[in-house]
Amino acid sequence: MSEAKLVVKEKGPILVSGDFTLCDDxxxxxxxxxxxxxxxxxxxxxxxxxxxxxxxxxxx
Ligand code: FES
Structure with a gap:
């Protein structure tokens, strides 16, 4: 897997790719x-x- 990459789109979502874990609060x-x-x-x-x-x- 690759390092996580976050791309903040102007007036849009945050794109996340690579090796990451997503958790709720x-x-x-x-x-x-x-x-x-x-x-x-x-x-x-x-x-x-x-x-x-x-x-x-x-x-x-
Ligand atoms: S950023 Fe797309 S619905 Fe909120």
Whole structure:
């Protein structure tokens, strides 16, 4: 696996790829297996948290 890479998209999500573990605020792992890259919501509008569902486009 490769080092984790985070890309902050302007007015959009944070793209995460590489070797990482995603946890909720209680420390429980969130399943991301099978996904080479995930998009974390950075706008707070998603209905599929913590993942981006494209709703940030409505705020632009
Ligand atoms: S960043 Fe895409 S829905 Fe929030």
């Amino acid at each position: 209680k420390g429980n792992n969130i399943d991301t297996q099978g996904k080479a890259t995930i998009a974390l919501c950075a706008c707070g509008l998603t209905e599929n948290g913590p993942f981006c569902d494209g709703k940030h486009k409505q705020a632009q």
